[in-house]
Amino acid sequence: MALQPLTPTSSVQTFENMSVLMVEDNMGMRGTIKAMLNGFGITKIEIAQRAAEARKKIATRQFDLVLCDYMLDMDGMTGQELLEEARLTKVLPPETIFIMTTAERVYEKVVAAAEYGPDDYIIKPFSPDVLRMRLLRAIERKQSLAEVNKCIGKRDLDAAVGACDSGMKQNPRFVVDYLRIKAEVFLQQERNDDAQMIYEDILKHKAVPWARFGMAQVLKSTEQLEQAEAELKELIAENPLFLRAYDSLAKVQREQGNFTEAQQTLQKAADRSNSIARVLEIGELAKQNGDLVTAEIMLTKALSRAGISEIVKPSHVLDLASVKSEMGKDEEALSVLVQGKRAMPGASMGLTATVVEARIYAEKGNHEHARKMLDQALEQIQNETMSISSELAPEVIKACLILDHPQTMSLAQMILEQHSDDALRAIIENLFARHGKTHAFASASEEALKAVTQINNNGVQAASRGDFITAVGLLTDAYSRMPGNMRVGVNLCKILIASLEREGFAAQYAAQAEEILARLATVQDTEIRQQVQVIKHKLNQILKQQGQLWRN
């Protein structure tokens, strides 16, 4: 044993060129912190007193440091929620250092389990020296992890693992950070055994929450959903502030088809944090579960941030409008659309609003106005070659059926070609049936199937001739036109793999297959999921032979 002395963190370094955003609602505290920052030579200081103001400032310019109070608005948002939203919407650049200040020791628990944690947090009150030390530490940590984060940003996950290994040796001060990131990268690469080894190494000593959470992800990734659920439930029982665990548990419950339980799980998390992403997810789940009252409350809450938060999309306006409609509140639904258009001007919101308005007026019996709106929407779809999202599809079909629009069949066929989603197909089939047009649906469905089958067949035939270039070209074109059609995606992947196996390795094909498989990763359809697993396995073997690993 040899004792090595540590050197105190330098107190001579100044930060003159740093730009700082201070988010603090207490006037006295603002003065104190500003004096401290001035003492470090920092003069470029902007102040936000409330979360909304901070959000705007972060979105419009880049700061070197955000110093944010945890308890921001007593009735609104915490600093942690502000941070989560800023990271989720990518308005906070990775280079910006985010330090939370808090008088609440309970924040230790929040931060330990947060998916989007700050670079550091300081318990109030703190002296200028403490702030300076934490700032220096945060800068050092940011610099140490920069290479790893750069690799992850480029999605070069092998390089990220390498950077973690060398980082652990060069900067032992941040060894746990490297270890956690490395395990998460392994999970992304589906190197579940490697990730499991890291987690188990920790768990053999103590049930450390992040390692338990990681183990649950390994279980989830290896389709051991019941075990993953049990592990996450236990983790939550012991760490009620571990919000990531609730989100993950809800995902597992959704995958198991337990949508009501998933909603309950997320509601428990929302009771502890007003994360806008979570509120939206509850709203969507509640809508799906037929719990219209909750859906209305949650979506209204989320939509109050429309136009302010990037997380809120036109599809959420559509969700709320259709929930209101289902509750018989048509006037409120129309007003939601108007507000949505005002908050999110753009083609997508415009189309959504026009379609929903057409459907509402059609249902109210004002066919003239409804037809005008519907024609306008269809023209927009044709002229701007806009695809119809799976959320908007039932609305447009409903309006078409009520108005007996001449384009109903061609539109239904187009939607069925573009989306291979069985749930959506069932919804559309049901709508046709309600209008006594079961045969018409069958015919549109048959035509769509024929068109897709034709494309697939052409591709497969070309591939079987050994003409992989034509096969890939045909299906790539088809998939770009119908990205919601998972079957086309799967077939394209199969042809890409066949080409890689028979014609030799081509980086471009491997990358294309990887990208499609990553998009198909969240598919619920069991048959497609099984096929995706088989293709993934084959691709992994091909990549391994090339000395490469799964990058996504």
Added chain:
Amino acid sequence: MAQLMHTLLAAAVHENKNLMQEVLGAIDALAEHPEAAGLQDEIIALRRLAKRLVDGSLEVLAIYNRGQDGDGLKVNYNTVTLKDFMQEVLDETVDMLRGRALSVQVLMDDSLPAYWIFDAGLVMLALRNGIENAIEFAQSQLQVICSLDGERLCISVEDDGLYFGKAPPEKLARPVATGLGVKLADKLLRSHHDDVSGRWGEVQLTASTRLGGAAFRCLLP
């Protein structure tokens, strides 16, 4: 009734902490005043006392809050990078020593593992206690040594103070593990337990073989 009493006491401590935070702010503002230029030493001493009151209140509140989670003190185990933790100990101690003619050295055994699993918040609270005591009694220097003691991690705060554990002279005799702070620190450490080895954490107050004063040894399973 007992629960109500605990809550009332916690509320009172919370209120005191907030008031003391304001006092701290006022001291900082005062320190900036031109007329206070000649009183910097007194202001630093005053600030240190006020900060100890705040830190003490935070300690009590932390224990109270954790007790709310269930029966007894809830430990938030996490992986703690030892180098990072000890660097924080060093930087905080340097901060606490400002204005005093004392030096501090933090030493780490180079054969230690990179991380240890414990509740960094609780252990830091316990260590602060030891460091504050050491500062009170040290003549010229302090050492904080992080090493292994058997299979436990040992963070030992040592000083070169006089009369540790010795009876006379009466006025200068130092208490041996009778202080409330030491008991509290021991409670914080004893909340750490390793299920596999069956070992507990504890605080031992012994004589320092390195510096001749006291050694406040925090042992972690």
